Amino acid sequence: MRSIEQIEKDITLTRMLAFGVYSLAMKKKKKVVSTVALLSCEYNGLEYTVALAGDKAPALYKKVFKILAK
Known part of the structure; x- marks a missing residue:
């Protein structure tokens, strides 16, 4: 079982790998934790x-x- 927060962290890591330093300037979604x-x-x-x-x-x-x- 994984929380949506854990899945979003994976997406953030993927974004960092894809866009490098520019990913830090990208707008992020509001943090919502649900399981x-x-x-x-x-x-x-x-x-x-x-x-x-x-x-x-x-x-x-x-x-x-x-x-x-x-």
Whole structure:
């Protein structure tokens, strides 16, 4: 699970590699931190993925893994 903030840091690093020193002058987006939990499963030969975003996503993610660990 990765936060959107972590993904944006990767994008900033990519921007720095692509534009060098000029990337420092580029306008950046407002910092918004939210977490996304991705849950995937396969049922009847089809794969399903659900993206859940919000403040409770990390807690949900932990609960799902506790259930799966049993």
